[in-house]
Amino acid sequence: MAKKIGFSLLVSFLLVLSVVPGCVEREEKPEAVQPGTPLDTLVVGTIRGPVELDPARAYDTASGAVITQIFDTLVGYKEGSTELEPRLAERWEVSPDGTQYTFYLRKGVRFHDGTPFNAEAMYFSLKRVLDLNEKPAVVIRDFIKGGSAYTDPENPDYHNPEILGLEVVDEYTLRITTEYPFAPFLSVLTHTVASAVSPAAVRKYGDEFFRNPVGTGPFRFVSWEKGVDVRLEANQEYFRGPPKVKRVIFKVIPEPSVLKIEIQKGTIDITGTMLGLRPEDVKDLKDQPRIKTEEKAALTIAYIGFVTDREPFNDKRVRQAFAYALDYDALINKILAGVGARFVGPIPPNLWGYNPEVPLYERDLEKAAKLLDEAGYPADETGHRFKTTIWYNSDNTTRRDISVLLQSNLKEIGVDLEIKALEWGTYLDYLYGEERKIDTMFIIGWAPDYVDPDNYVYPLLYSGSHPPNGSNNTYYSNPRVDELILEARREPDHAKREQLYKEIVRIVAEDSPWIFLYSTVDVAVTRENVHNFHVYPQHYIDLYPVYKT
């Protein structure tokens, strides 16, 4: 009897486990390289799927990664760099006062639905961004002349196209006037929000355009199953020539450790830190056979912000003392597993305008203690000075580790650090809401919308950008820096601008409103047979030049 039951137990286990073995061989496709995906198909693994496929509405990196394949902008990036190159515009001219940009458009380009691309279509696309005024509109709205008034329901010129600095000169010429001389404007135009959308498709699909996207890009949209995958196929009529692969699949794999297993197994071709792979997994993948990795310093920065207008951090000596207390070596090599670069000042080291002559903060406990003494926070007989709090968002384990590191580092100079975590939505509210709820220090990051030093200094350090009107979450205010920021964004001469930013870096490094933690390093991980996939510093993903062997 016992044997029989034991047997039935075994059988039921086997039943469950063995539904399958018979059909394993079907997996191999005839054209597949063993093991892996078909040669004409690129499978991109990402932990997050897109939220939107409408460039006028999407404002997250996961959506951006897909949108870039379907749509084009007037200006693009050179392969793997932050340098600009013509895309839908063949060339352009800038007026001497730096406010008028005349774009001469490429002829013979068609949208995926056959609609011809011309100045009307580009005008339509940009005006549509302002009409909808969704999240990403913020990237271009305030720079295009009349953009702010056009989108403000209380302004008499609300939705009055006459006031907009957008003008169709002729069929292939578009003129954009900016609100004021704004040197980074061309980089602004590389953002997905400034993509050309097919006017015919927008009219056809209306509110459903976000899941029926039609652009001019190298790949056309096929299907999108939310939370599962997005499928694209090659646009054989692409104006730069058809892409080298026939199909692209963005596969959503929400668990990072599974993402790692999939690239190891070859069931996906491409992934990377910009697609959600964890730095600690990159370390393991580096020595794997049949896998390639490429690293590049990215433009995202992370910092610990001090609320600079509240005690004790209204004294820059206290801020500097904290910056001298942190163990940067443990930060970069242990917490970030080497995938991160140090910097000082508000601009990442791989962007022009960074000032390499300004020394980095290095751990120096004596100096830190001395600075705290001078600032009027002497140690009592037990070595204790004061207590403060650091905040971070609970889903970010890197920030948790940094808080713990800083806590132990500060203990050595007599400062007690309390660590508080908030869920992301709440954290944003605490930092940027109408009512200020954090008045000590916090960890946060910044990813630029356009590749220009202005997109760091203006939103993060200009005194007019204090929350809730902007992202200057440290409430930093230095009249000299304000002056330099405004001067630099209006100066058309690149060399002069660079000098201005270097000066800003010098002052901000000294003022130390932040502990400058690290600028991210992006790592692309691909299968060995995948070529030409480059990491762009700005999290940009371009599958057009990619091919497989």
Added chain:
Amino acid sequence: MDGMYSYVARRLILLVPVLFGVSLISFSLMHLIPGDPARAMLGEKASLAEVERLREELGLNDPLYVQYFRYVSRLLHLDLGRSIITHLPVSEELFQRFPATLELTAAGITIAALIGVVTGVVSATHRNTVLDHFARVLALLGLSMPVFWLGIMLILVFSYWFGWFPISGRLDIYLAPPPRVTGLYIVDSMLSGNMETLKSSVKHLVLPAIALGTSSAAVISRMTRSSMLEVLGQDYIVAARSKGLAERVVIYKHALRNALIPTITIVGLQTGALLGGAVLTETVFSWPGMGRRSVEAIYQRDFPIVQGFILFAAFIFVLVNLLVDLVYAYLDPRIRYR
């Protein structure tokens, strides 16, 4: 029989206050947790004016009771609203996600019940033998193993090393899903006679179902064992044995049927709970079910999705429990509904 119909009718009517209560609780919870949904949606780069405009648009500036009233009146028109992030109707997202969850739950519970009942019975009939200890340790392990860890281990062993099963997803990515009838890939594949998608979807289902079913199997096993032991000690079992009935008949015909009632309760409860979505299993196996979507929506403060999904989950939970109560009557003819 009439008694049963009116019983079912009464239970269904009771569903109304239950759903009303659930809507009130889910609504209050979502609105009471700190964090401004408009801010969460627009991110750190939005200006105050934009946040304000969105709040107005979403009606978040009205007093809570006004918002709740608006929500309920829409509910009465069977309108669950639209996601504030994806702009899709909540009902459409539910319609997309629920079949995935249902398929996974059905497979998980089947595995759980199969393993749970068999090991439970074996344990009970071989009380204090090696077999019993083994089964009990197994149950303990099953209960204490975190499901995400188990999931990753299953993937590592059976997908990565042995290559028997796919790593993730519901279907081979090179296959088009079967034409949608029920949304359950296995059923739809059978209906359309597509063997390729059938094989692929079964293969994809095995590991997540095991991961999901393991902890339930453990609970079911323990429950079956204890109730089986209790039944086995009763007089009528002694009588059956002394009649000279085969042990097999005694156990499976006389004892098991009576011992199953508490087990069915557990299976029902587990099914109801799992149908609300199994967040961790769904995340590890990239399974596009309701659990993952709800958690995502909570983080995004996507009220309509969260409220809609909770309401639906509660509805299913009540329905499953009603079903369980009806199964009792089938198993134990002494139970009558009035």
